[in-house]
Structure formats: C-alpha cells, structure tokens
Amino acid sequence: MKNKHDLTDGAEFEIVFVGRSNVGKSSIIRKLTGSKVRVGKRPGVTLKPIHIRLGDLLITDMPGFGFMSGVKERKQDIVKDKIVHYIEDNADRIDLAILVIDGSSFLEIVARWEERNEVPVDIELFRFLTEVGVPVILAINKMDKIDKNMSNHVLDDIVERIGLPPPWDMWQDVVVPVTAKGNDLKELSSCIRQRMHLVKRDDLFRYIH
Numbered sequence: 001m002k003n004k005h006d007l008t009d010g011a012e013f014e015i016v017f018v019g020r021s022n023v024g025k026s027s028i029i030r031k032l033t034g035s036k037v038r039v040g041k042r043p044g045v046t047l048k049p050i051h052i053r054l055g056d057l058l059i060t061d062m063p064g065f066g067f068m069s070g071v072k073e074r075k076q077d078i079v080k081d082k083i084v085h086y087i088e089d090n091a092d093r094i095d096l097a098i099l100v101i102d103g104s105s106f107l108e109i110v111a112r113w114e115e116r117n118e119v120p121v122d123i124e125l126f127r128f129l130t131e132v133g134v135p136v137i138l139a140i141n142k143m144d145k146i147d148k149n150m151s152n153h154v155l156d157d158i159v160e161r162i163g164l165p166p167p168w169d170m171w172q173d174v175v176v177p178v179t180a181k182g183n184d185l186k187e188l189s190s191c192i193r194q195r196m197h198l199v200k201r202d203d204l205f206r207y208i209h
Contacts, residue, residue: 007051011058013201014093015192016049016134018083018125019100020109021064024141027180028100029061032189032208037061047079049086054207058093062086065121066109080121087132096195097129097136098188103154103177104145110161126162137176137191138162144179151177185209 008014017025026037035052052059065079087094101122113120129136138159146154156166159175168175176188189208196204 007053008058008090008093010056011053011093012056013095013196013199013204014058014060014090016060016062016087016094016097017100018062018097019064020066020102020122023064023100023102024180025061025064025100028098028139028141028178028185028188029059031180031183031185032192033059034209035059047075047082049082055204057204057207060086080124083125084128087129087134091132091134094134095199096192097134098139098192099126099129099136100139100141101158102142103140103158104142106140107154107157107161123162135195136174137188138174139188140175140177141180143177143184144182 017029019025029035029037029052033052033054035054037050037052047063049063050061052061062083063079065076065083087097099122106122110120110123126136126138140155140158143151152168155168155175155177159168159171160166164171164174172187173191173194176191178185178188192208193202193205196202196208
C-alpha cells in the first residue's frame with residue numbers, strides 16, 4: 001500500500017541505477033542530476049530502493065549487491081532478488097537502466113566467479129534487463145584507474161564478458177566509459193538524453209547535466 005508521499009506516484013519516466021556496492025552509483029546520480037543520494041553507513045545495509053523525483057522523472061538508486069564485508073551471503077541474495085522483483089513489477093514504467101560497474105576490477109571479479117562455474121550478478125542483470133525489454137546502458141566507471149594504453153583492450157574484454165562482440169566502441173549507445181570522480185560524464189548524459197528523445201521527452205533534458 002502506497003502512502004501519500006510515495007515518490008513513484010505519477011512518475012512517467014524512470015531511470016534505474018543498479019550495480020555493486022562502491023562502484024560509484026551515488027556519485028554518478030549526484031553529478032548527473034545535482035541531487036544528493038542518501039547512502040547507508042556501510043555497504044550492504046540498505047535493502048530498499050532510494051528515489052529522487054524531478055518533475056515526472058523518477059531516478060531510482062537500487063541497493064548495491066555483491067560480496068560485502070560483514071554482510072551475510074543470504075542478505076546478498078535478498079538484495080539481488082529485490083532488484084529483480086522491482087524491475088519485473090515496474091518494467092512498464094522503467095524507460096532506462098544504468099548498470100554501473102568498476103572497470104578497474106570487473107574482469108578480476110568475473111574471473112573469480114568463473115573459477116566457481118558461476119555467472120556474476122552484473123552479467124545476470126545485464127541479460128535480465130535485456131530479456132524484460134528495459135533498455136540498458138553499461139556505465140564503466142573508474143576509467144582513471146586503468147592504464148590509458150590498455151583501456152581499449154580492457155573495454156573489449158569487458159563487453160565480451162557481458163555478452164557483446166567486441167570492439168567496445170561498436171556499442172557506444174550501450175557501453176559508456178565514465179570517470180565520475182573527474183566529472184567525465186558527458187557521454188553518459190548524452191546517451192540518457194538520446195533515450196529521452198526517442199520517447200519524445202526532450203522536456204526532461206533540463207534534469208540531466
């Protein structure tokens with residue numbers, strides 16, 4: 001049952017941000033919208049989505065997932081289930097999902113999961129979003145931590161693991177390298193606006209910097 005202050009009421013365009021804890025989701029949201037995002041005292045504490053309302057635009061920051069210090073494995077599974085159920089329940093309203101990954105550690109995380117013959121949650125979510133028909137942008141953050149001479153090679157490996165054939169720059173409307181720490185979000189902002197334009201919502205441009 002929704003209360004009268006439910007920020008989702010009347011929302012016409014929703015952007016959902018998903019990703020592991022500490023990949024920079026909140027920083028990206030803050031710099032894109034100018035709105036501060038409430039964060040938990042430590043990773044893995046928050047299980048509910050956090051909403052920001054800008055006109056009829058709804059920005060949703062989903063709980064961070066992944067192996068987190070001091071957080072039991074069962075709770076990690078609950079986080080993943082909550083993300084999946086939220087997206088399933090609101091797929092008609094969600095116009096875009098931004099999957100944020102840490103470009104400097106993603107391949108190492110994938111390798112650890114593959115050693116256990118398991119698929120990382122990030123890759124599962126990318127496939128899931130595609131299957132339910134939600135357009136998804138893969139925001140590869142922390143590019144400043146990757147050697148510039150190796151960046152194209154690393155990006156090619158990342159898109160291949162996600163399930164897209166390299167080279168990565170063939171997917172510039174889907175794969176966007178970013179450096180939130182250095183305010184390098186122009187390409188991501190452009191991709192979000194492109195999606196808004198496709199559904200004739202150019203009026204929402206003013207909320208995305």
